[in-house]
Amino acid sequence: MLHVLASKTALHYAKRGMISRELTDVYSDSFETLFAQILNFLLVVAAAVLSKQYIPVAVFIGVFVWMRKYAGGYTPKSHLGCTILFSIMLFLFVTGQVYMSYEIQDLLALWFLVFTAPIICFRVLVRQFDNPLFDKKKFILRSNAMLLYIFTSGVSIVSVFFVHQLSFHIASGLFCAAISVLIERVRQKHISID
Secondary structure, eight states, rough: OHHHHHHHHHHHHHHTSOOOOGGGHHHHHHHHHHHHHHHHHHHHHHHHHHOOOOOHHHHHHHHHHHHHHOOOOOOSSHHHHHHHHHHHHHHHHHHHHHHHHHHHHHHHHHHHHEEEHHHHHOOOOBBBTTTTOOOOHHHHHHHHHHHHHHHHHHHHHHHHHHSSTHHHHHHHHHHHHHHHHHHHHHHHHHHHHO
């Protein structure tokens, strides 16, 4: 769906002479990425508006995106697959936020932080086969991911005493990022075995 829309958009601009016909594939890929990001943004806004959970959704997405920036993680091959996984993750978070009691959220937040620590701190950087990273960049990303984990988990723990639900929002974002890292590690080990 996104691929077809992006191709039609690139062809439209090529017919009008705004881009060269030789570069329509490049522009089509760029439009597909842009449309996928817009769709994901609209999903976040819709989830926040429909659930009336504006701050929780913003904190969750902020922590998730920030951690993924440094820790890496699994990315499906298509933008549609990425959007579907993102939607499922967002739906599960909003459902938990709305329907779980504070006690369960506190227990889950603690469990999420404990589960996330070894994944982020010890297996933080997932090396992508199509984009190998230099050792210096790997070290910087690993350091940033560990510092971010320490900072956000610290805020999550302290917030239990002051802004009660913030702990669950932060821990959930970290947990989803860690699951993504773990899935990518398993996928790469499976590829290397084959």
